Amino acid sequence: xxxxxxxxxxxxxxxxxxxxxxxxxxxxxxxxxxxxxxxxxxxxxxxxxxxxxxxxxxxxxxxxxxxxxxxxxxxxxxxxxxxxxxxxxxxxxxxxxxxxxxxxxxxxxxxxxxx
Amino acid sequence: xxxxxxxxxxxxxxxxxxxxxxxxxxxxxxxxxxxxxxxxxxxxxxxxxxxxxxxxxxxxxxxxxxxxxxxxxxxxxxxxxxxxxxxxxxxxxxxxxxxxxxxxxxxxxxxxxxx
Numbered sequence: 001x002x003x004x005x006x007x008x009x010x011x012x013x014x015x016x017x018x019x020x021x022x023x024x025x026x027x028x029x030x031x032x033x034x035x036x037x038x039x040x041x042x043x044x045x046x047x048x049x050x051x052x053x054x055x056x057x058x059x060x061x062x063x064x065x066x067x068x069x070x071x072x073x074x075x076x077x078x079x080x081x082x083x084x085x086x087x088x089x090x091x092x093x094x095x096x097x098x099x100x101x102x103x104x105x106x107x108x109x110x111x112x113x114x115x
Numbered sequence: 116x117x118x119x120x121x122x123x124x125x126x127x128x129x130x131x132x133x134x135x136x137x138x139x140x141x142x143x144x145x146x147x148x149x150x151x152x153x154x155x156x157x158x159x160x161x162x163x164x165x166x167x168x169x170x171x172x173x174x175x176x177x178x179x180x181x182x183x184x185x186x187x188x189x190x191x192x193x194x195x196x197x198x199x200x201x202x203x204x205x206x207x208x209x210x211x212x213x214x215x216x217x218x219x220x221x222x223x224x225x226x227x228x229x230x
Contacts, residue, residue: 009155034218043119043205043221044158090157092218100165100211102148102173103219107157 023091121222138206
């Protein structure tokens with residue numbers, strides 16, 4: 001079975017400081033990993049993905065994520081947070097060789113960037 | 116522009132009433148998905164479909180029904196058997212060819228409220 005854990009319901013960070021939103025996963029075999037962002041009353045928007053290759057993945061709006069196979073983690077990071085980054089962030093996973101099984105999403109982490 | 120359109124944006128349901136949420140995509144995607152979002156519970160899969168005239172139950176299919184008569188359309192009916200339907204409903208799609216490479220494209224959601 002596939003699963004995703006986002007251990008923090010809420011992350012608060014001051015504007016200009018670095019931010020990290022944590023994600024750990026469990027799959028059989030190698031994973032596809034995704035980060036999405038959701039603004040109020042909107043659908044999810046794709047930020048970045050990891051399939052294979054470089055463990056550091058760069059995505060939209062200055063976000064990046066680091067894949068760590070030994071720790072089964074895929075934490076989302078940004079060097080300098082903006083107030084406009086305040087939103088709900090979701091991590092998602094599916095196994096690389098699972099056919100077309102749907103993505104499994106975490107419960108989300110609400111990021112609040114304070115000016 | 117290509118995308119997914121969900122309608123209506125807001126929907127009110129009376130007790131014992133069936134309602135249908137619309138999801139239309141013009142991306143030529145093969146697979147379509149319905150998720151339910153509740154505060155603190157993340158996204159939970161209701162139903163998904165990978166080809167026309169075929170669909171599979173997700174984790175919380177009870178009280179819901181779907182159809183896939185056209186590739187572009189995947190409506191969700193919330194039946195009177197769904198005892199707690201108040202939630203935010205999200206539709207998503209993806210091409211099946213190398214689905215991990217693409218992730219999902221989401222609609223803007225429908226907020227359903229029981230009155």
